[in-house]
Amino acid sequence: MGKIKMDLQAALDKDPAARNKFEIFFTYGGFKALYRHRFAHWFYNHKMKYLAKLIASGTRRKTGIDIHPAAKIAGGVFIDHGVGVVIGETVEIGTNVLIYQGVTLGGTGKDTGKRHPTIEDNVMISAGAKVLGPILVGHNSKIGAGSVVLKDVPPNSTVVGVPGRVVKYNDVRVDDIDQKLPDPILEEFARLNKRIESLEKALDVKSCKYSITQENSVDECDGNAIEREIGELEDAIESKINNLRKH
Ligand SMILES: CC(C)(COP(=O)(O)OP(=O)(O)OC[C@H]1O[C@@H](n2cnc3c(N)ncnc32)[C@H](O)[C@@H]1OP(=O)(O)O)[C@@H](O)C(=O)NCCC(=O)NCCS
Numbered sequence: 609m610g611k612i613k614m615d616l617q618a619a620l621d622k623d624p625a626a627r628n629k630f631e632i633f634f635t636y637g638g639f640k641a642l643y644r645h646r647f648a649h650w651f652y653n654h655k656m657k658y659l660a661k662l663i664a665s666g667t668r669r670k671t672g673i674d675i676h677p678a679a680k681i682a683g684g685v686f687i688d689h690g691v692g693v694v695i696g697e698t699v700e701i702g703t704n705v706l707i708y709q710g711v712t713l714g715g716t717g718k719d720t721g722k723r724h725p726t727i728e729d730n731v732m733i734s735a736g737a738k739v740l741g742p743i744l745v746g747h748n749s750k751i752g753a754g755s756v757v758l759k760d761v762p763p764n765s766t767v768v769g770v771p772g773r774v775v776k777y778n779d780v781r782v783d784d785i786d787q788k789l790p791d792p793i794l795e796e797f798a799r800l801n802k803r804i805e806s807l808e809k810a811l812d813v814k815s816c817k818y819s820i821t822q823e824n825s826v827d828e829c830d831g832n833a834i835e836r837e838i839g840e841l842e843d844a845i846e847s848k849i850n851n852l853r854k855h
Pocket residue numbers: 689708733734735736750751752753754755766767768769775776781
Protein backbone atom coordinates (compact mmCIF):
# COMPACT_ATOMS: atom_id res chain seq x y z
CA MET A 609 0.00 0.00 0.00
CA GLY A 610 2.93 2.27 0.78
CA LYS A 611 4.26 1.97 -2.76
CA ILE A 612 0.87 2.81 -4.24
CA LYS A 613 0.69 5.97 -2.12
CA MET A 614 4.20 6.90 -3.26
CA ASP A 615 3.20 6.34 -6.92
CA LEU A 616 0.21 8.65 -6.47
CA GLN A 617 2.40 11.35 -4.95
CA ALA A 618 4.99 10.92 -7.74
CA ALA A 619 2.31 11.42 -10.40
CA LEU A 620 1.08 14.54 -8.62
CA ASP A 621 4.62 15.93 -8.31
CA LYS A 622 5.84 15.10 -11.80
CA ASP A 623 2.84 15.84 -14.01
CA PRO A 624 2.08 19.56 -14.20
CA ALA A 625 -1.34 18.64 -15.63
CA ALA A 626 -2.30 16.48 -12.63
CA ARG A 627 -4.94 18.11 -10.41
CA ASN A 628 -5.49 15.68 -7.56
CA LYS A 629 -4.88 12.10 -6.42
CA PHE A 630 -8.51 11.09 -7.02
CA GLU A 631 -8.22 11.98 -10.71
CA ILE A 632 -4.86 10.20 -11.00
CA PHE A 633 -6.21 7.06 -9.32
CA PHE A 634 -9.16 6.72 -11.69
CA THR A 635 -7.88 8.13 -14.99
CA TYR A 636 -4.08 7.69 -15.32
CA GLY A 637 -3.06 4.65 -17.40
CA GLY A 638 0.53 4.78 -16.11
CA PHE A 639 -0.64 4.76 -12.51
CA LYS A 640 -3.12 1.95 -13.21
CA ALA A 641 -0.39 -0.19 -14.80
CA LEU A 642 1.89 0.22 -11.78
CA TYR A 643 -0.95 -0.37 -9.34
CA ARG A 644 -1.84 -3.64 -11.06
CA HIS A 645 1.85 -4.56 -11.30
CA ARG A 646 2.17 -4.35 -7.50
CA PHE A 647 -0.42 -7.15 -7.21
CA ALA A 648 0.97 -9.17 -10.14
CA HIS A 649 4.46 -8.99 -8.59
CA TRP A 650 3.15 -10.22 -5.23
CA PHE A 651 1.44 -13.22 -6.86
CA TYR A 652 4.57 -13.90 -8.94
CA ASN A 653 6.72 -14.01 -5.80
CA HIS A 654 4.22 -16.30 -4.03
CA LYS A 655 4.36 -19.06 -6.63
CA MET A 656 1.18 -17.95 -8.42
CA LYS A 657 2.90 -17.10 -11.68
CA TYR A 658 -0.04 -17.89 -13.92
CA LEU A 659 -2.31 -15.49 -12.01
CA ALA A 660 0.48 -12.89 -12.10
CA LYS A 661 0.77 -13.22 -15.87
CA LEU A 662 -2.99 -13.03 -16.24
CA ILE A 663 -3.02 -9.69 -14.39
CA ALA A 664 -0.08 -8.41 -16.49
CA SER A 665 -1.79 -9.35 -19.75
CA GLY A 666 -4.98 -7.58 -18.57
CA THR A 667 -2.87 -4.50 -17.80
CA ARG A 668 -1.37 -4.56 -21.30
CA ARG A 669 -4.86 -4.75 -22.83
CA LYS A 670 -6.26 -1.94 -20.71
CA THR A 671 -3.31 0.49 -20.74
CA GLY A 672 -0.94 -0.47 -23.58
CA ILE A 673 1.80 -0.86 -20.93
CA ASP A 674 3.56 -4.20 -20.77
CA ILE A 675 5.31 -4.92 -17.45
CA HIS A 676 6.63 -8.39 -16.71
CA PRO A 677 5.33 -9.39 -13.25
CA ALA A 678 8.86 -10.29 -12.10
CA ALA A 679 10.17 -6.73 -12.67
CA LYS A 680 11.26 -5.07 -9.39
CA ILE A 681 9.86 -1.55 -9.22
CA ALA A 682 10.29 0.65 -6.13
CA GLY A 683 7.55 3.00 -4.93
CA GLY A 684 7.31 6.56 -6.25
CA VAL A 685 7.64 5.70 -9.94
CA PHE A 686 5.54 7.57 -12.51
CA ILE A 687 4.81 6.34 -16.05
CA ASP A 688 3.49 9.39 -17.93
CA HIS A 689 1.03 8.69 -20.79
CA GLY A 690 2.50 5.21 -20.86
CA VAL A 691 1.28 3.73 -24.12
CA GLY A 692 3.95 1.50 -25.64
CA VAL A 693 6.06 1.17 -22.47
CA VAL A 694 7.68 -2.26 -22.16
CA ILE A 695 9.46 -3.35 -18.96
CA GLY A 696 11.27 -6.69 -19.07
CA GLU A 697 11.51 -9.52 -16.57
CA THR A 698 14.83 -8.70 -14.88
CA VAL A 699 14.41 -4.92 -14.81
CA GLU A 700 15.00 -3.13 -11.49
CA ILE A 701 13.74 0.42 -11.04
CA GLY A 702 14.57 2.69 -8.10
CA THR A 703 12.39 5.34 -6.53
CA ASN A 704 11.34 8.70 -8.00
CA VAL A 705 11.84 7.52 -11.60
CA LEU A 706 9.89 9.13 -14.46
CA ILE A 707 9.17 7.07 -17.59
CA TYR A 708 7.45 8.48 -20.68
CA GLN A 709 5.48 6.75 -23.41
CA GLY A 710 7.22 4.37 -25.82
CA VAL A 711 10.10 3.52 -23.47
CA THR A 712 11.55 0.03 -23.66
CA LEU A 713 13.57 -1.37 -20.80
CA GLY A 714 14.51 -4.57 -22.53
CA GLY A 715 17.18 -7.05 -23.50
CA THR A 716 19.52 -7.08 -26.50
CA GLY A 717 18.82 -10.75 -27.12
CA LYS A 718 22.45 -11.62 -26.36
CA ASP A 719 22.36 -12.04 -22.59
CA THR A 720 20.98 -14.72 -20.32
CA GLY A 721 19.93 -14.46 -16.66
CA LYS A 722 19.99 -10.75 -15.72
CA ARG A 723 19.47 -9.35 -19.21
CA HIS A 724 17.57 -6.11 -18.61
CA PRO A 725 18.62 -2.73 -17.23
CA THR A 726 18.80 -1.49 -13.65
CA ILE A 727 17.56 2.06 -13.21
CA GLU A 728 18.72 3.90 -10.09
CA ASP A 729 16.77 6.58 -8.19
CA ASN A 730 15.64 9.92 -9.68
CA VAL A 731 16.18 8.94 -13.32
CA MET A 732 14.11 10.36 -16.20
CA ILE A 733 13.66 8.21 -19.32
CA SER A 734 12.19 10.30 -22.15
CA ALA A 735 9.65 9.35 -24.78
CA GLY A 736 10.63 6.52 -27.11
CA ALA A 737 13.99 5.81 -25.47
CA LYS A 738 15.27 2.23 -25.60
CA VAL A 739 17.50 1.09 -22.75
CA LEU A 740 18.79 -2.36 -23.60
CA GLY A 741 20.87 -5.02 -21.87
CA PRO A 742 21.95 -5.62 -18.26
CA ILE A 743 23.29 -2.08 -17.91
CA LEU A 744 23.14 0.39 -15.02
CA VAL A 745 21.61 3.84 -15.36
CA GLY A 746 23.10 5.87 -12.52
CA HIS A 747 21.00 8.04 -10.20
CA ASN A 748 19.83 11.53 -11.25
CA SER A 749 20.50 10.80 -14.94
CA LYS A 750 18.35 11.73 -17.93
CA ILE A 751 17.91 9.69 -21.10
CA GLY A 752 16.91 11.84 -24.10
CA ALA A 753 13.86 11.17 -26.25
CA GLY A 754 14.48 8.55 -28.93
CA SER A 755 17.87 7.47 -27.57
CA VAL A 756 19.10 3.89 -27.72
CA VAL A 757 21.24 3.24 -24.65
CA LEU A 758 23.46 0.16 -24.69
CA LYS A 759 26.16 1.03 -22.14
CA ASP A 760 26.20 1.96 -18.45
CA VAL A 761 25.21 5.55 -17.75
CA PRO A 762 27.16 7.32 -15.01
CA PRO A 763 25.16 9.11 -12.29
CA ASN A 764 24.16 12.77 -12.86
CA SER A 765 24.50 12.58 -16.64
CA THR A 766 22.40 13.25 -19.73
CA VAL A 767 22.55 10.70 -22.51
CA VAL A 768 21.18 11.32 -26.01
CA GLY A 769 21.38 9.81 -29.48
CA VAL A 770 21.69 6.46 -31.19
CA PRO A 771 23.73 4.86 -29.77
CA GLY A 772 23.33 6.89 -26.59
CA ARG A 773 26.28 9.09 -25.59
CA VAL A 774 26.86 11.16 -22.50
CA VAL A 775 26.48 14.84 -23.47
CA LYS A 776 26.27 16.30 -19.98
CA TYR A 777 27.89 15.24 -16.74
CA ASN A 778 27.19 17.00 -13.42
CA ASP A 779 25.36 19.67 -15.47
CA VAL A 780 28.47 20.43 -17.54
CA ARG A 781 28.49 19.89 -21.30
CA VAL A 782 30.85 17.07 -22.27
CA ASP A 783 32.70 18.28 -25.34
CA ASP A 784 35.50 15.82 -25.79
CA ILE A 785 33.37 13.22 -27.49
CA ASP A 786 33.89 12.63 -31.18
CA GLN A 787 30.41 12.54 -32.64
CA LYS A 788 31.47 13.02 -36.26
CA LEU A 789 30.16 10.40 -38.65
CA PRO A 790 32.91 8.66 -40.60
CA ASP A 791 33.11 9.61 -44.30
CA PRO A 792 34.75 6.69 -46.18
CA ILE A 793 35.10 8.65 -49.44
CA LEU A 794 36.88 11.54 -47.76
CA GLU A 795 39.11 9.06 -45.92
CA GLU A 796 40.01 7.40 -49.25
CA PHE A 797 40.86 10.82 -50.73
CA ALA A 798 43.07 11.51 -47.73
CA ARG A 799 44.93 8.23 -48.33
CA LEU A 800 45.37 9.04 -52.06
CA ASN A 801 46.58 12.55 -51.21
CA LYS A 802 49.23 11.11 -48.90
CA ARG A 803 50.46 8.78 -51.67
CA ILE A 804 50.59 11.62 -54.20
CA GLU A 805 52.50 13.73 -51.71
CA SER A 806 55.09 11.02 -51.12
CA LEU A 807 55.48 10.48 -54.91
CA GLU A 808 55.90 14.22 -55.45
CA LYS A 809 58.50 14.28 -52.71
CA ALA A 810 60.39 11.38 -54.30
CA LEU A 811 60.36 13.16 -57.68
CA ASP A 812 61.11 16.51 -56.04
CA VAL A 813 58.06 18.05 -57.70
CA LYS A 814 56.51 21.07 -56.03
CA SER A 815 52.80 21.12 -56.72
CA CYS A 816 49.42 21.74 -55.17
CA LYS A 817 49.44 21.06 -51.43
CA TYR A 818 45.92 22.23 -50.63
CA SER A 819 43.47 19.57 -49.49
CA ILE A 820 40.09 19.58 -47.75
CA THR A 821 41.05 16.27 -46.18
CA GLN A 822 43.92 17.87 -44.25
CA GLU A 823 43.20 20.09 -41.33
CA ASN A 824 44.97 23.48 -41.28
CA SER A 825 45.78 23.08 -44.96
CA VAL A 826 46.45 26.46 -46.59
CA ASP A 827 45.30 27.11 -50.15
CA GLU A 828 48.66 27.58 -51.87
CA CYS A 829 47.49 25.81 -54.96
CA ASP A 830 49.34 26.67 -58.13
CA GLY A 831 47.55 24.91 -60.96
CA ASN A 832 50.51 25.36 -63.39
CA ALA A 833 53.21 24.10 -61.04
CA ILE A 834 53.35 20.57 -62.44
CA GLU A 835 53.29 21.80 -66.07
CA ARG A 836 56.14 24.19 -65.28
CA GLU A 837 58.13 21.38 -63.65
CA ILE A 838 57.53 19.13 -66.68
CA GLY A 839 58.49 22.00 -69.05
CA GLU A 840 61.73 22.54 -67.10
CA LEU A 841 62.48 18.81 -67.20
CA GLU A 842 61.83 18.71 -70.99
CA ASP A 843 64.15 21.72 -71.53
CA ALA A 844 66.85 20.05 -69.45
CA ILE A 845 66.53 16.79 -71.40
CA GLU A 846 66.57 18.65 -74.73
CA SER A 847 69.71 20.59 -73.85
CA LYS A 848 71.35 17.36 -72.66
CA ILE A 849 70.53 15.69 -76.02
CA ASN A 850 71.82 18.75 -77.92
CA ASN A 851 75.06 18.64 -75.91
CA LEU A 852 75.48 14.95 -76.70
CA ARG A 853 74.91 15.59 -80.45
CA LYS A 854 77.56 18.31 -80.46
CA HIS A 855 80.18 15.91 -79.09
C1 LIG B 1 17.45 14.99 -22.72
C2 LIG B 1 16.48 16.01 -22.16
C3 LIG B 1 15.75 15.40 -20.98
C4 LIG B 1 17.22 17.28 -21.75
O1 LIG B 1 18.19 17.03 -20.77
P1 LIG B 1 19.22 18.18 -20.34
O2 LIG B 1 20.18 17.59 -19.35
O3 LIG B 1 18.46 19.38 -19.89
O4 LIG B 1 20.04 18.45 -21.68
P2 LIG B 1 20.05 19.74 -22.65
O5 LIG B 1 18.67 20.16 -23.01
O6 LIG B 1 20.98 20.76 -22.06
O7 LIG B 1 20.72 19.11 -23.95
C5 LIG B 1 22.08 18.73 -24.01
C6 LIG B 1 22.43 18.49 -25.47
O8 LIG B 1 21.74 17.33 -25.95
C7 LIG B 1 20.94 17.65 -27.10
N1 LIG B 1 19.70 16.88 -26.97
C8 LIG B 1 18.76 17.01 -26.00
N2 LIG B 1 17.80 16.09 -26.17
C9 LIG B 1 18.13 15.36 -27.25
C10 LIG B 1 17.54 14.26 -27.91
N3 LIG B 1 16.40 13.72 -27.46
N4 LIG B 1 18.16 13.75 -28.99
C11 LIG B 1 19.33 14.28 -29.44
N5 LIG B 1 19.95 15.34 -28.84
C12 LIG B 1 19.35 15.87 -27.77
C13 LIG B 1 20.71 19.14 -27.00
O9 LIG B 1 20.46 19.70 -28.26
C14 LIG B 1 22.01 19.61 -26.41
O10 LIG B 1 23.00 19.64 -27.42
P3 LIG B 1 23.88 20.99 -27.64
O11 LIG B 1 24.54 21.26 -26.31
O12 LIG B 1 24.83 20.60 -28.73
O13 LIG B 1 22.90 22.02 -28.02
C15 LIG B 1 15.43 16.47 -23.20
O14 LIG B 1 16.08 17.05 -24.30
C16 LIG B 1 14.48 15.40 -23.72
O15 LIG B 1 14.84 14.53 -24.52
N6 LIG B 1 13.24 15.54 -23.23
C17 LIG B 1 12.15 14.70 -23.66
C18 LIG B 1 11.08 14.66 -22.58
C19 LIG B 1 9.94 13.83 -23.04
O16 LIG B 1 10.06 12.64 -23.34
N7 LIG B 1 8.80 14.45 -23.12
C20 LIG B 1 7.61 13.79 -23.55
C21 LIG B 1 6.43 14.50 -22.92
S1 LIG B 1 4.96 13.83 -23.53
